Amino acid sequence: MFQGKRGAFAALVGVGLWCTVGNGIGWAEAAAEANPEKAKYVFLFIGDGMGIAQRNAAELYLANQKGLKRPEEAKLVMNTFPAQGMNTTYDLSSVIPDSASTATAIATGFKTKSGVIGMDADGKNAYQSITELAKSKGRKIGVLSTVSLDHATPAAFYAHVPSRQHMYDISMQLAASGFDYFAGGQMAQPTDTQDETKPSAIETAKSNGYTVAVGRAEFEKLTAGSGKVIAMNTIVDEDKAMYYAMDQSGKDHVTMAEYVTKGISVLDNPNGFLMMVEGGKIDWACHANDAAASIHDTLAFDQAVSEAVKFYEKHPKETLIVVTGDHETGGMTIGFAGTKYSSFVDKIQHQKMSYIEFDKKLAEYKKAHNPADAKLEDMLPTIKEAFGLYMMPENEKAALEASVA
Known part of the structure; x- marks a missing residue:
């Protein structure tokens, strides 16, 4: 696939349990081969805070909902993939990392300390991300998230900042990235709250050739001919994230599965693409000890994965799908x-x-x-x-x- 970075990427991708489907080999296996097959289309799904427990809980819920006795009778799509593995998630500053450092490890192949995005632990040297490398090779790039587009996990794939709190700087780097498709929540800090004379990231993006589509009506008009796109939900919470899946009522909510499907259309080109998709609110629900919200967001995340699988079934020799978490959140337990x-x-x-x-x-x-x-x-x-x-x-x-x- 993307040679030169694959070894590091394969070694660090995932949390707890990661799985792959596509061209018969996963990241680790491909890295070990002298002449690995190259995937033209790559999907990287990151369930923020999603470990084995979150996935099992979703299957238990589905099985109960369907009146089945065993959770394996109601498997998630991502849990049916042929290649699966385990890994560690500690960063350079803590055995309990955050999304900034873990997403940086996934995106660049280098560990850093908590809070740092796309840079070394000192916040001085920037690391090249797999998305930046892919873009330089002619691939189109998509970055999707159910939380704000300038949040830690999506930011690791296009930004380089010493602190995840520098959200205005992150938003401005998004606008300057040249990546082809951003979708999901809005931007949490598109303007500099300390200096109103600085430009808006939204207006900067438009000046840089982006089509900014807000809401379902504008979203549905997007095609492969739309050029570079930033598609954002109209209905977001106070943190500019999409609503929890169980709270998304009404047609105005665009789901992550829909964003993935549209992304396939927008990114379609002869050179292929790399699409990173984050289910960011699995993590938030687990921080809040809200099991039901976590389960429903995991199920919505799995629906997004299923859209990629549909694409894979049409292009089985050219597609790689990786599903992982960045770290586990909440230490979920059941029964005592x-x-x-x-x-x-x-x-x-x-x-x-x-x-x-x-x-x-x-x-x-x-x-x-x-x-x-x-x-x-x-x-x-x-x-x-x-x-x-x-x-x-x-x-x-x-x-x-x-x-x-």
Whole structure:
């Protein structure tokens, strides 16, 4: 594939479990061959914070939803790939890395310290990314993410900054990258909040020849003839990220699977392409201990993978798909001795919204009521709607207390 960087890339790609499909060989196997086959089309999927536990949880959920007894009867598409492997994710400053350092390792083949993007641990020397190398070889490049496009993971594929907090600088490097297709959330910091005289990254991108498509209507007009594209969702959260998959209701939300499908069309060219796709909010849900949101975003991520697999089935000799995580988030566990290690996966089926959407409803209630007048009882219908939880009837409570007395 991309010779000269492959060895380093193969050695560092992934977290916990990575898998590949395409042209009969994966990154590690290809690196070991003297004359490896070259992939014309490359998909790199990164589930941020996604380890084995997140993938297994999604399969458990699917199996329960379908009334199946065993999770392997409801496999994720990415879990059916023929080549799979394990690796380590520590960086140069911590055994618990962040997305900046791990994405840098995946993108460049070099470990760095937490918080640094595309540079060495001192933040002085920039590393060439696999996407920059591919672009120099004539490939078209796509960078997609469910979080903001200037967030740590996508940034590692086009930017070089000593701190992930330098989001304006990252946005400006996006605008100057010359890459062909950016899609997903919006930019968190397209302007310099400290200096209003500096140019906007959005306007700079337009000046550099980018078509900026915001919302579904503009997204659906995009074709292979659209040139360089930045496609952003109209509906985003306060961090400029796409909504959690379970909260995406209505046709105005463009899904990551749709962005991948459109990306294939926009990037289509005789020289091939490399598309990096991040499921960024798997990580955020796990930070918040929201199992249901994590599961639904993992399922949405898998749907995006399935779109790449459809493309692979049409071009099996020319396509490589790599699916991985950058690190695991949350240390997910299920069951404990007090419940005889029962899983209770069926309870997750009752959750209909993420913690963020519930927090919005709680904030609305608090805004409309004085603290002295606020009552838990007022929120019970909302709690039941959101999580399927309800107050135990007094007779059941009395019986339970009597049973343990």
